[in-house]
Amino acid sequence: MPRLQPSLALGITLLALLVVLLGAYTRVTGSGLGCPDWPGCYGSIGVPDGAPAAVQAWTEMIHRYVAGSLMVLVTLQAWLSWRRSGWREPAALILLAVVTFQAMLGMWTVTLKVWPQVVTLHLLGGVTTLCLAYLHFRRLQANARPTGSPPRLRHLAWLALLALGVQIALGGWVSTNHAGAICPSMPGCGAVAWSALDFSNAVQLGQPVGPSYLAGNLGLNERAGLHMLHRLGAVALLVILAALAWGLYRRGLRRPAVAIVLAGLAQAVLGLLGALLATPIPLTLAHTGGAAVLALLLVEVNHRLNLAAQAADRGEAPARWLPRPSLLRDAP
Known part of the structure; x- marks a missing residue:
């Protein structure tokens, strides 16, 4: 059984990534209300014949099927972990709790008619599930002793992960409020002047429950302000990522540094x-996937730096940073 857990954890990680991408596809194709009930579709376990908007309904149901499969695997992993060590290793149980909450958010997405608050939390929950699954996979591997690292670099890595979380939340808010294609120019926002951008009402956390938000309910200036706020957040995130990459590079960790820079720049370009191209679906999915990959990179770096701090606390001599397999390899 213990040998099964790392492979199962890796499978859960890959499936969690697929769920995030399917969720993004469901959102950008307007399929969030393809099935007006939950967990079935028009009272059926599948999409019944003659159902309106059958394509959107099947898109939504496929997302639910894959998410349900993820729930089954996470439950199995939690049971195996409980049998092995009880509460001494709660990572799998925490992951199960997060996935259970994700299922509730999926239900509320439908019953509350894609309320932006719930949809954005659902996106964040999906990325959180992915990161926790990968972290659990890494912790199940046998790790060599890492090298030491300065505390400031650890703090910067945590800041980068936090900033990415905020940026993902803003991206989810942009998507669910249909503000992605509202500014088709650079550096400004097309026909909306800088003076007309409504930043103060761009993030309305008090949007009421009740109306359908399938097409978004914000005004033009509010959407433009939200879009530009997301762009400004991207600039801030790139600065933090550059600082972290420079710190890693100076420590001789060139490959993690280069990977972070390339992932960050790719996200900005996407x-x-x-x-500029009115958010075509392939680019939108690539942008979502890029955010997920960048999150995994930062989880990996934070994991390594935390191991380094623990080794230093134990007074262990520096060694190679981490063994393989992992997302990143050490610089020679």
Whole structure:
């Protein structure tokens, strides 16, 4: 059984990534209300014949089927972990709790008619599930002793992960409020002047429950302000990522540093192309997938730096940073 857990954890990680991408596809194709009930579709376990908007309904149901499969695997992993060590290793149980909450958010997405608050939390929950699954996979591997790392670099890595979380939340808010294609120019926002951008009402956390938000309910200036707020957040995130990459590079960790820089720049390019080209579905999915990959990179770096701190606390001599397999390899 213990040998099964790392492979199962890796499978859960890959399936969690697929769920995130399917969720993004469901959102950008307007399929969030393809099935007006939950967990079935028009009272059926599948999409019944003659159902209106059958394509959107099947898109939504496929997302639910894959998410349900993820729930089954996470439950199995939690049971195996409980049998092995009880509460001493709660990571799998925490992951199960997060996935259970994700299922509730999926239900509320339908029953509350894609309320932006719930949809954005659902996206964040999906990325959180992915990161926790990968972290659990890494912890199940046998790790060599890492090298030491300065506390400031650890703090910067945590800041980068937090900033990415905020940026993902803003991206989810942009998507669910249909503000992705509202600014088809650079550096400004097309026909909306800077003076007309409504930043103060761009993030309305008090939007009421009741109306359908399938097409978004914000005004033009509010959507434009939200879009530009997301762009400004991207600039801030790139600065933080550059600082972290420089810190890693100076420590001789060139490959993690280069990977972070390339992932960050790719995200910026995909975001800008999506805005300029009116958010085509392939670019939108690539942008979502890029955010997920960047999150995994930052989880990996934080994991390594935390191991380094623990080794230093134990007074262990520096060694190679981490063994393989992992998302990143050490610099020679």
